[in-house]
Amino acid sequence: MSSVAVSSPEPPVISDLPVIIIGAGFSGTLLAINLVRQGQAVVLVERDQAGLAKGLAFGTARPEHLLNVRAANMSAFPDDPAHFLRWMGFSTNDQAHRFVPRLAYGQYLRSLLLDALGRAGRLLRICTGHAIDVLIGNAVQSVVLADGRHIHGRSVVLAQGNLPPRLPAPLAGLPPALAVADPWQPGAIDGLAPDAPVLLVGTGLSAVDVILSLDRAGHRGVIHALSRRGLRPRSHDVAVVPIRRVPCPAQLGSALVRSVRQRAREVGWRVAVDELRPHTRALWQAHDTAGQARILRHLRPWWDVHRHRLAPTVAARIAGLEREGRLRFLGGRLRSAEPAAGGLSVIWRPRGTGQDEVLEVARAIACVGPEGDIAQGPDRLLRRLLERGMARSDTHRLGLDVDSAWRVRDAAGTPHRALHAVGPLTRGAAWEIVAVPDIRHQVWDLARVLAATQAAPRHCHRSTV
């Protein structure tokens, strides 16, 4: 794989400057591929060479982690819906409706990047490095890497993905062997005695990943999965039901909830939820700030479990573990935790009761999802942009504040001409912008806008190679 040493002893030639993309997960990689297809030079900056193109979601090495979207809907390209199926060699309906391992999807993304590198020649460059700052100029923007190198470009796109999760307050300060903040960090489940009880804080898809990995590792101890409501992700239907394109609902707030419930009674909840999918961004944006806050507070937990579903085989395994008494979903509030003889003594209060209960576990693993508040997150680059007033959090602190063209807004709310963001960082503007079927459209559109607003150079400037 080619990589570039980047420094700039000479002033750049502006017409040759590339778009610099920070982060080479799904979002950054697909934006880069779309841009070079439009004849636009790109430098793709990635700090983790091993995860190149795969990112966090598809860099897993664990075959038990399946996609939660059917293969038929996982093409990287909106104009070629069968692309992933062809890559997999799938030709039957049965194959198209499978949920394949995420690691296979990671290999697909890596092969797309390699193919693009082969075709694009000097138009696409990979730079291994950790971006720590962006300097915005009139025509030339610079990305500063931790080792002191600078890359010059016309535009910069932040594609850094989700921020790492943060430990819930009651677990803060505990030794990492007792309280794991990030369920995907290497070693999160290592070193546990096979019969040790474990607490997962969170009952969503991250918790399911950990449950499957514990199961596959032969863990026999009881897994307690605790969240406020104890809701677990629902299963996809085994049968595939075609979804009709319906108009965007006119109702908002509780009237919208009532109309979706009514629709669910007519067509089933899965179809009712899937029909909303093309309209979620419009519906989110149609609510005012107070309405959006109500959605986050009251509707989000329900939406998440109905919308982000499990592959039926995974759901069946989870149900089996529950039946065997090896897995318990708990609804309630984590109150405190302190080191004890066998690991941790945890106090929690079941939902709707005034009575605390105690759990003795060997380890607690936080499965609470990514941090949204960039001011609280550890990301050096985003914090620096925030401190310098070059960026701000969105109103609900789900990520960065961006305008409808994905341009990052500065502290005063003014969008930068040449600083964009894509992927989960833009959740505040888009709401549903975490899964491949959403992000592929976002990067497809942005690539066209960036290529159209910039003269298409034929090669990277020498200062970037």
Ligand SMILES: Cc1cc2nc3c(=O)[nH]c(=O)nc-3n(C[C@H](O)[C@H](O)[C@H](O)COP(=O)(O)OP(=O)(O)OC[C@H]3O[C@@H](n4cnc5c(N)ncnc54)[C@H](O)[C@@H]3O)c2cc1C
């Ligand atoms: C565990 C998990 C499972 C998922 N499963 C599915 C699924 O089955 N189907 C589906 O459609 N969607 C799924 N998603 C959602 C979705 O596909 C991902 O959110 C999406 O891949 C996001 O890609 P990304 O490129 O924005 O972020 P990431 O994949 O996180 O990539 C960001 C990249 O940026 C790099 N980076 C960050 N900061 C810097 C910096 N300062 N300098 C240099 N590099 C930097 C990181 O090293 C990383 O490689 C899943 C998500 C997760 C977390």
